[in-house]
Amino acid sequence: MTTETENLSAEEIPALIKHVKMPTRLFNFVNPANPTSKVLELEVTPLFPTPFAKVKVPIEYYKYFPMLMQEPVKPIEKTTTHVYSYNNYVLNLSKYKELKNFIQTATQSFLGEVLMIKGKSRITQSWLNQNGPGHHTHTHIHPNSIISGVLYVQTTKENGFIKFHKSGGLNNGNDYTWSMAPTQYENVPQDNPYSWGNFSVGVETGDLILFPSFFTHSVPKNETQDDRWSLAYNSVTHDAIGDDEALTHLPCEERSI
Secondary structure (H helix, E strand, O other): OOOOOOOOOOOHHHHHHOOOOOOOEEEEEOOOOOOOOOOEEEEEOOOOOOOOEEEEOOHHHHHHHHHHOOOOEOOOOOOOOOEEEOOOEHHHOHHHHHHHHHHHHHHHHHHHHHOOOOOOEEEEEEEEEEEOOOOOEEEEOOOOOOEEEEEEEEOOOOOOEEEEEOOOOEEOOEEOOOOOOOOOOOOOOOOOHHHOOEEEEEOOOOEEEEEEOOOOEEEOOOOOOOOEEEEEEEEEEOOOEOOOOOOOOEOOOOOOO
């Protein structure tokens, strides 16, 4: 937590935030009653943007990448679209202690500095994904988690993508959040994020990405002949979640394996 906000109460923080200048974008339109008058402007503000973070892992942690790709993975089945490790707690292995500490430190920064959530971050489950040629990962979220992340152990510019989706159903392949299914223009402007239904992020070997676990995402089909390896994880906090008086209390003791 930053020193500016760490000593503030929950009631005081909104008073500070209201002085922050929110990013806005202007959209022009003409007054139909007076078309020759001054063009009017819609000032649009993204009130609740969903944060997504990416950091390049320092070179000293690359020594773990070959070890991670040696972890046993389950054989692919008819009901699966990629293969993943037998071990769902890979980062609990003592040989990955330093790597886990780095990932947990980055996650703590995202938790406290970005989302401003109290508590110390704790990685729960962590597993390896192997996306071979033709493999993909279905659209999903990560339940029972606050922050999720992915470390890209081996990928290329041709197969290194993760796609994030606006919440809701599908409309001709585009996600939407409306209670109906409006039809968008065929060519949605790439510089207008308010019209996006999904967004693909390019990643490279050594990238660590972090995002709120409720953020819907998928992995496109691997169109190359090279395997794509990644280490995914979920995290909560060491502290209890919720409040006893509000009847939302949830203890978060660490599980020993």
